[in-house]
Amino acid sequence: MKNILFALLALLSLLACEKTIQLDLEQLDGVLIVEGSVNNQYQSQVVKLSKSRPFGSTGKAPVVSGAMVRVKDDANHEFRFVEKEPGLYVSEQAFAGVAGRTYTLLIEAEGKTYSASEKMNHIVDYDSLTYRLDEQEMKDPKDSARFYEVLLYVREPQETEDFYLFNFYRNGKLENDEGQTIYFSEDKLLNGRVDGLPFPIYYAAHDEAKIEILNISRNAYKFYSDLAANLDNDGGMFSGQPANVYTNLSGGARGYFLVAPVATGVLKLNE
C-alpha cells in the first residue's frame, strides 16, 4: 500500500510544488524516550535514555543521566545496568535472552518509574546469502561501482505467526536510507520459501554485506509499522491521520523495549 501512495505522490509531484515553512507550534515538556533491547546474543545488553524535544530544535537529543535501570526475567534473574556514557546504560554482566522467557525493563529516572515487558521469540531459520551482478544497475548505477545484488535464502515457519525486522549493513554500517526507511514484514502473505530475495541496497566489489533478521513480537511490529507511518505521513490527506507511535512502555515514556532473537548473515563479495 505504501508503494501506491508513493506512486500517487509521484504523480501529484508532477502537478504539485512544495516549500519549507516555519510552524508556530506548541512547546511541550520533554518526555522520556527509551530505546532498549535484549537479544539472544551473549553480550552486554543496551538501554538508551533520552528526551523528546521541540520539533524545530537542532542537535542531538538531550540524554537522561543518573537513572536506575534493571531488567528482570520470569525465571527470577535480575540484571542491573550501569551508565557507561551519559544516557547509555549497559548490563553489568553479559547475558543472552532465552526463547520463551519474558523480560521486564524497569527504569527510575528523574523521580518517576517506567516499565515494559516483552517475551523472547524463537530464532528464525536463516539459510544463506549469495550475490550477483545487476546488469541494469551497472549501466546506470546510483552510486558508482555499486551494482552487486545480494540475495537472501531463508525458510519461514508457516505454523507460527511471525513478524520480522531486517537490518542491512554495508561494511559494518547500518543502511536505512539515513533514518528514513524501515524494513519490516509480517508473514501472513508468505508461503515459507524465500529463495533469492534481493537486499534493498547495492554493493560494490569487495564490500561486506550483512543482514540481521530479528523475529519480533506483534507489539514490536506495531511499533515499527507505526514508526514507518509516522515518518511517511502526508499530513493525513491520503495517508491516515498523523498519530503517535505505539509504545510498550508504561508511565508516559515513549520508544520501545525490544526483546527479540537476531539471526545474522554475512557475505564478503570476492570480486
Place this chain on the structure above:
Amino acid sequence: MKTIATLVVLTLSLGTIFAQNAGTAAKKQYTLSGYIKDAASAEELLYVNVWVEPLKSGVTSNTYGFYSLTLAPGTYRLTFSYLGYQSISKEINLDRDLELNIEMLSDAQTLQEVQISDKKADEAVREVAMSRLDVPIAQVKKLPALLGEPDIIKTIQTLPGVTSAGEGTSSFYVRGGAADQNLVLIDEAPVYDVSHLFGLFSVFNADILKSAELYKGGIPTKYGGRLSSLLEVSTKDGNARQLEAAGSVSTLAAKASLEGPIVKDKASFILAARRSYVDLIMKQIPDLKGTGVQFYDLNGKLNWKINNNNRFFLSAYAGRDIWKFNDDFEMDWGNKTTTFRWNHLFSERLFANTTLVYSDFDYTLEQNDALEGFRWDANQKEYSVKQDFTWFPSPKFTLQFGYQGTYRQFQPGDIQPNGDNTIFKPTKLQPRHALDQALYVGAEQKLSERLSMQYGLRFSLFQHLGPETIYTYANASDNVNYAITDSTHYKKGQVIASFANPEPRFAARYQLNASSSLKFSYNRMLQYIHLLSNSTVPIPFNTWSPSSPYLKPQKADQVAIGYFKNLDKNTWEFSAEAYYKASDNITEFADNANIFFNEHIATEFRQGKATSYGLELLLRRNVGDLRGFASYTLSKTDVTIPTVNNGQAFPANYDRRHSFNLSLTYDLSPRWSIGGNFTYATGRPITLPTGKYSFGNYEANLYSGRNGYRLPDFHRLDIAATFDPAKNKGRRWQNTWVFGIYNVYNRQNPFTIYTRTKQDDEGNVIGDGTEKEARLVYLFSVLPYVTWSFKF
C-alpha cells in the same frame, strides 16, 4: 428470507389496493396527467412547476417528468413553468380524465430572445422541500474548469453547506458529514468512487447529464442509506426526434456522444464516451516507457416509451482508471452500474416505478516480479430491486410508498501470487454479505394556501449474513493484543447481526407572501455500510464494510429551518438556512489503524459522536444575461471518539468555519460569454507535531492532539470565456471554444503539510540527520486551458 417475502407482498398488495381505489372511486373528480418534455429533444423535464388557476395551487413533475392533478370538473388555466424554458399556459375544460403531454421550448432554442415571462420559477419559495439544490449543468459548462473539463462535483463543492478537503479532490462533505456519508446515484444506481486520477476529476461526463440534485437535508422517505446527503444524477434520455452527435477536445480529455431516435418519439438511445489522453502524451517520452495514466467513461441508455402507461429504460455506466508504472506495476479501479426501469401508470392517479439496479466497484493492484509478483483484487457488488408508487388522489395530497431491497457482497481483498519463484501464498480475506431492506411511506399535503407539509416514515432493516466466521475477542478495542477467544461459523444466508430502525422524516413550508416562505425540516438517517478509510480524502483502494457485531449502524438526526425569498419578480432567489445535526456511531479508526488487508479490522473500529451546526446563505440569479450565485457558509463540526484524541472532542478533518463562493456567467453578446469563480474557505484542520524524538537514527514526530492546527486559508479565482462563432447560429453544425485560466492570481493554496528530515533540493540530508522540517504542498499554479466542442 421470509421477512423479505412478507415485505414484498405487503408493498405489492398496497399498490394493488390503491390501483383499485383509483379505478373504482366515484367519478366526482377527474384526473389530468401527462409527461412534460423538451420540444427539441423530447427529453423529459423534471420538477416542472404546474400552476393551477383559479385554485392558486400547483404540483411539480416527478423525477420521470410525470405529473398528475385530480380536480373537480370545471375550467382551469394551467401554467407550466421551468427554469430556462418558455412558460406555457393552457386553458383546460376538465369534464373527463385527460391526458396532456406538454412540450416546452428552451430559451436556447428560441435564441435567448425570450427571457421574461410572467411566471418565473418561484419553486424555491413554494416547494416544501428545503436544503435541496439543483446543479445548473448548462451553466457548469460555461464556468472555468480545471484543465477545461467541466465537473459537477467541483461545482457542488462550492454550494452552501458543502466543503471540500482541498482542490483536486472529488470528495465532498455535506453539513459536517464525512465523505462516505453521501449517496451518489447515477440513474438510481449508486456510484462508490466518484473520482478519476485520485479525485482531480469526477466520473460524471458533463455532456451526458440531464440534471443533478443535491439534498443536504429534508431527504424524502424514498431515499436512505447515508447520513448526510443524496446526490441524484440523471443522464439524458437521448434525442427522440433527430440524430445528434457531439464531441469536445480539452487539455485533458476527449469526449464524443451520439444520440437519436430508434422509433421517432417512442424510442431513443444515447451513447457517450470520454477518454483522457495523458498516457498518449507520456508514451512519447522515452523515460516514461511503460508508464501511463488514463481514465475512461462509457455511458449508454435506451428508452422505450410505448405509451403514457408503459415506459422502459435501460441505463449503463462503466468507468475505469488505469495506471501503469515501468511495465512492472499496474493499478486500476472503476465502477460499473446498470439500471433497468419500468414506469407504469396503473391509472392516471397511480404512478408506479419498478427498478432493478446493479452496481459494482472494484480495484486491482498487480505487480510483475518473479519473487514479489502478486495480483490483489477487491470489489463490492450490489443487486437491488425497488418498487415505488406515487398516488395522486387530489392536488392537495400526494402519497409515495414503496419497498427497496438490496443484496450486498463485499470482497475486501484477495491476493494471488503471479511470480514463478514467488515468496507469497494465495491469501483471501473473508467475503461479507448483507441484505438491506426498507419500506417507506411519505405524504405531501397542502393544509391551506399557506401551509404545506411532507411527512412520512422509512423503516429500514439491515441483516449481516453468512457465510462468515466471526471471531470473539478478549478485547476487541485493542488492535495489538486482541486475543481471539472463540469463533463462530455462520452458514450461507444465516443472520449474523440484524438492525432495524424507523427513520421519521418531516418538512413544512409556510408561505409568508407570494415571494417568501419559511420552512422547517427534520429527518433521521441511518447508514449501515461504512467506508474503511482513515484518511481525509478516501483513496480508490478503500473498501466498505457492512454493519456487523463490531460495527454499529451510523445514525443522524437533523433539524433545519429556512427563510426563502425571491426578489425582483423571481429574478433573484435568496435563501438562508440554519441546521443542527447530531450523529451517533460515526465510524472512525484507532490511531495508525491498519485498514488494508486486515482480517481483524474489527479491532481497529472506533465509533463515536459528531455534532454539526451552521448557517448557509445563498443568493442566486437564474435568468438573464447574468447568471450565477453567491454563497456563504458558517459551520462547525466536532467529533468525539473514545480513545481517539484521549476521548476529547476535536474538529472533523473537513471542518471549515467560513466558506464563501461566487460563481457567475455573463453573456456579453450572442457570440461571447464569460464566467468566473471565486472561492474562499478557512483552512482545513491538520494535526501537526508538537515535538520529536530520536530512536536509532530515526526521528519520530510527537503529537499531542488531533487536528489542533489549521492550514492557511484557501482562496482562488478562475475565469473563462466561451466563444460561439455566430455564423453557426441556426445551422446544424455548431461549435464552441472555451478559453480559461485556473488560479488567475497564482495563489499557492495549501493542500497539506508534511514533515521530513531536513534536506536540500536534491534530497541530500542536511546536517546530522536529527533536524526536521515542515513542507507545505500546494497543487496548481496558474493554469491556462482551451476546450473545443462541436455538435451536429
